Amino acid sequence: MLNRRRLLTAGGLTLGGMVGGTLLLPRQEASPAMADAGLGPHRRTHMTHGATPTRGSDPAPFRVRMPVPRVLTPVASYRDVDVYHQDIRASRVEMLPGVRTEVLGYGGAFVGPTLRVRQGRRVVVRYRNGLDRAVNTHLHGGHVAADSDGYPMDLIEPGRSRFYEYPNTQPGATLWYHDHTHHMEAEHVYRGMHGFYLVEGRDERRLRLPSRDHDVPIMLTDAHFAPDGSLIYAPEDTPNRTTLLANGRPRPYFPVAARKYRFRLLNVSNFRTFHLSLDRDMTMTQIGSDGGLLPAPVRREVVVLSPGERAEVVVDFGPRRVGEQVVLNDVSGPVLRFDVVTRAADDSRVPDVLRPLPPLPALGSGRTDREITLKVDMVRGAAYINDQVFDPNRVDVRVKRGSTEIWRVTNLDTDVSLDHNLHLHLVQFRILDRDGAPPLPGESGLKDTVLVPAGASVRIQVTFGDFLGRYLYHCHMLEHSVGGMMAQMEIVP
Ligand SMILES: [Cu+2]
Known part of the structure; x- marks a missing residue:
């Protein structure tokens, strides 16, 4: 078990794979597909000594079938x-x-x-x-x-x-x-x-999106396995988490029919941002994000998911022949292979209009703007929101029930390895802009987690509902939230 002292002691804490400030940061070339995603390539940190990523425990891809988690039945x-x-x-x-x-x-x-x-x-x-x-x-x-x-x-x-x-x-x-x-x-x-x-x-049945066996949740993460198969956990070990998992199995295959599928992609990793694309020149049609369906489908060559984020995509295997294979890749390598094993009838569709967004509420004279900053402190081995580590006895922000606010979230870390994101509990918000530019494709819908790349700033508009009380907001790179990059808001009458 971790203890707080170890986490907060300088030198003992490494945030996202950093050790004592000694970093080697190879920048990968940006492909056109990455440029499409608007967020540049995945940037993995490599420590300069002692901890070169080990791949010994990483099994060959496509040896096991991806399971679909069972659906729980009410008691x-x-x-x-x-x-x-x-x-x-x-x-x-x-x-x-x-x-x-x-x-x-x-x-x-x-x-x-x-x-x-x-x-x-x-x-x-x-x-x-x-x-x-x-x-x-x-x-x-x-x-x-x-x-x-x-x-x-x-x-x-x-x-x-x-x-x-x-x-x-x-x-x-x-x-x-x-x-x-x-x-x-x-x-x-x-x-x-x-x-x-x-x-x-309530609106979903009439949309006739792919459903039942063709609506598949896929949980993505990474892990570091010891030779005996046990999971190794240490906060500073992120570069060694090289075994990518889809629904808990390493780089599996998944048999599909030659038809449309709805895949619900979720990144539960503690630190890795996935940049996902299909091979064979196939694209994904994004239909949803964190808070549900988008207003309209968006064609994506690359889907970027930081920890905690979701993307719902439709992939059409209809044009593929039985026996063909399609690989879902991250920039770090393959994640999952779809094997087309049978033909199938398909009466599902992707309508041009999915779910209209609620209009952005007008901001009255009592408009509240907040500045939220994210930063890690390598010397102290701590991670901050607005220069403070989380304190359960301190309320950082008081919000009036039902109000609408604009938060500008800035990542003060400029090191390219130090992306953060921000997750707000309780609410789904809208992304207004990224450093003044329009939000990325697929970001037009309701969001609860937003990637804030190193040195960047994102403005979000949040409307708070009926519930009162204390809720968190934090970086969802969980080694960062553990290190203190977490704060709380209190919703008051
Ligand atoms: Cu962070």
Whole structure:
């Protein structure tokens, strides 16, 4: 287990693969596809001594099939609420081929079971903590009351259970749940405490997007395996997390029919930003982002996902012949191979109009603008929002219920390895601009997490709803949030 002293001691903490300020930062050439994404290439840090990324544990790609996480069944259903039970426990599961790896997970799985819920239908989940340590659960992207949000000090003790309530009043979206225990969230999420929570919007059936077996959630992350198959976790070990995982298996293959699929891509890694593209000159049609469907589909050559972000894409294998293969690549290498194994009828479609966005509320005379800065301090080994580390006893921002604000989020780190992002709990916001330029393709919809590259600034417009209380905002590169890059807002009447 990590302790706070180790995290905050100079020299002991490395933020995103940095050690004592000695860095070697090879810049990769930007391909035209990367330029399309507007964010430049993935930039991996390499430490100058002692920790060259090791690939010994990285198995050959496409040896195992990508599983689809099972869908959780309610234990009880009433007129307006479904009740689910989730056990959080340690277990040994097959991740690398033929090897058992100990994970901490929901239902004992590295990728927890998927909750598929409907907009307008309330859900209650009883989480039972079968671990030897206190944990909690945060519904990332969820519009929920503060006491169900998984505040870092609001924990479920070992052997105890706790009910969380999710109203599901928001539009359909790809949400996810994960641990948010103070100072432990990075290690817990790394070891498997995450799963999908899919809200189906009332408007979705009539859109006739690919559905059922052709609507597949794909959780992407990276890991560092020891030779015995165990997961190695250390905050400074990010460069060694070279084994890419899709739904918990290393660079797997996935059999598909020659038709359209809806893939819900989610990056749960602690530090890696994925830059995803298809080979064979195929493109993805992005239909959704963090907060649900976009107003209109957007063709993407590259989909960029920083930690915590989601992109829903439709991929059409219809023109492919049986026997063909299509690889989903990250800039660091292959992630997943789609194997076209059968022909299929396809009456799904991607309509030109998906889901109109709510109009941006007018900002009245009481308009509130805030400046949010993100920075790491290598000397102190700390990570800051507005020059301070997280303090649960300090409220950083007071927000009036129902108000609309503009936040300018600036990454004060200029080192190219030090991208950050910002995730706000409770709300879905809109991206207004990036350093004055329009948001990137695919960023026009509702967002709860935004990438803020080194030296850049992003303005977001946030409307706060009905819920009162304290909620977090933080960098979702979880080694950074553990290091202090986290703050809280209090919504007041
Ligand atoms: Cu960060």
